[in-house]
Amino acid sequence: MIFLNIVSIASSGIASQLIPGGRTAHSRFSIPLNIDGNSTCHIVQGSDLAELMVHTKLIIWDEAPMVHRHCFEALDRTLRDIMHSQNAALAKHPFGGKVVVLGGDFRQILPVIPRAGREDIVLASLNSSYLWPSCKVLSLTKNMRLSQGYSVEENSNISRFAEWILKVGEGNIGKIMNDEEHEITIDDDILIDDAEDLIQAIVESTYPKLVDNFKNYVYFRERAILSPTLDDVAQVNEFMLGLLPGEERTYLSSDAICNQDPQDQLAEVYTTEFLNTICGSGLPYHQLKLKVGAPIMLLRKFAGEKVLIARMLISPSDYKLPFKFQRRQFPVVLSFAITINKS
Template identity: 50%
Template sequence: MADKREWKPRKIGVSIGRLTYIPTGSGELYYLRLLLNYQKGCCNYDNVKIVNGFIHKTYKEACYAIGLLADDKKFIDAIIESNDLASGNQLRRLFLTLLLMNIMSRLDEVWNKTWKLLSDDILYQKRKEFVLPEMSEMHCSLFQSLTPEQVDVYENIMTAVLSKVGASSGIASLLLLGGKLAHSTFCIPLLINEESTCNIPQGSLRAKLLIKTKLIIWDEAPMINSLRFEALDRTLRDIMRVESEENALKPFGNKVIVLGGDFRQILPVVKNGSKYDIVKATLNYSKLCKHCKILKLTENMRLKSHTSMQSQTEIKEFSDWILHIGDGDMELNELGQGMIEILEENLILDVEQPLLQLVEFVYPSYINNVTSDGSFDDGAILCPITECVDQVNEFILSLIPGSEITYLSSDSPCEPEEQENA
């Protein structure tokens, strides 16, 4: 009775009350409700978990012992069968889907019988990530005893010890082993001024990574505005103060940084900037330049890949000629302009059809190889003048009907600021 707060036996049936609905995703509370529909004469919570005289640790195990939960063999078989066609990453996605659906009765049993398949490529991924071909399962077992945050710190420290390579452009970062864009690595702001710093809080995981880092290599450095180097300098000075207060007074917080690149190549792009603005944005204009030690590469590694002495000689002569132009070792007028004498072996002379000869030189036997895969992958014709481009395109189209031309032009709709951050 409601007023006396007592149970009144039902006239029909054996139930004395109604259990509140519990959703299946409620964990142990759901399994407790499930047991209460079958266990009789229970006086406390431990009695509910007794099945055939044995007290189970959890309500879920008791439900499984009674037979209230379905067998997980079908899920185990699904993962095993998928292993023949799916990758390790796809298997883990399947397992994650089963977890989100909350349809497995005993997760530990499914995991114990399939974990080797689910983690089959983990060792390979860690070997590639840490650049440690000899890495074994013993090394990987270390992660099992760490918290997620400790794993992040350990991975960052491992990466730092092996050294990290940054690059100013996306293409350069792809060509470097373990390379990353400098903007993402150091959290450099896009809108920058003389007082900007990188978005790396003191004590963060990225800050701990930089503290452990022994060497930073920044490729294509001449392309970047010097304000970004100065922002990194201020950030590293602040971060490295935790190691020693003297680091706050040293360039880049006393870190060793290698800035690679060639000043003969493109300089920083300054939107609507004058010549003075561009020069002011260069690295050698920065106050950090006085702390730099200039080291020049003296050995052409490309020459070592050619066994023929004639090939080595030709490449060296061409390289010296290019460097001669880049260094400005020629007679120039007051505007910095001069005449460049092109080597005779680089010219097409005394031919009736110079464009045909040019195409034949870049794409040998192009008529016979036009349908072959990759026949045009190893060569390109670059034209600095629009009229020349049109002539070459029309000529190639006349030789190869149905072909298409891909333009690589400096007249790009991309704004200079976007080019700099690309």
């Protein structure tokens, strides 16, 4: 019997929940959030994490096309350095000689680059990395399960939508040119039309008989509304929270600029009221509204464990802010609706 040390990770937090004991790539390999072409992972030689990397034989990375190529290159440089202390020859091999299996689909979500164009996104993708020529590509086309409890054959609505999305990704819908913009036709059976209130129409379609089922966790686990923007997600979540019976509770955060010098004038320019308005990916809202029975998503906790959810200090990773601030808030958000990336 042969035993292999295998590390399984995923690019997104939700995808990592599908892996037993799963972690995100950033969490497992200590990949910097603000990364560039010279970055390395924060793994110290001789540490427990470094020893884990030494004894790891196989790394499985799910949803790989979602992350910036610099993340793979940072891991490559780090593993080469770690394995050099074991065998100098391994420093010449990609990922220090480790077998790395990258899973995902380039027709889905590519790296998100703020205010970037098509060229910038393509250059940030995995297949633009210096590592790509050493990769062996295996394409799997068999029917895969779309979500827990459902497959293409089991649900005709999911099947039709999945097939339509696949055709869009392959460029088989309409007269699609190799350009940034084009028009496609949405099939009538997956389109909601003639609706006066758009949010109410999509809520009734996705969450039928909500009041009768809001205490059933399986009901929420099997459905979600997807949106490309956080603003739309917040609007849908607020609308749906109002549909649930019961008392609404509001929890406010405590925001402050980090490491503030008493003589610094930042506090006068960026007031607490202004800090309260800041929102972004991975950052809980200043005003958190909840009801008993409302589904929530954890932002900064381990999945698959029973934990005591307490307020915690969270700093946004947006390096474009002219200051660094921290928010003390419960690390949760409503999840009636979620962004496409998180799905």
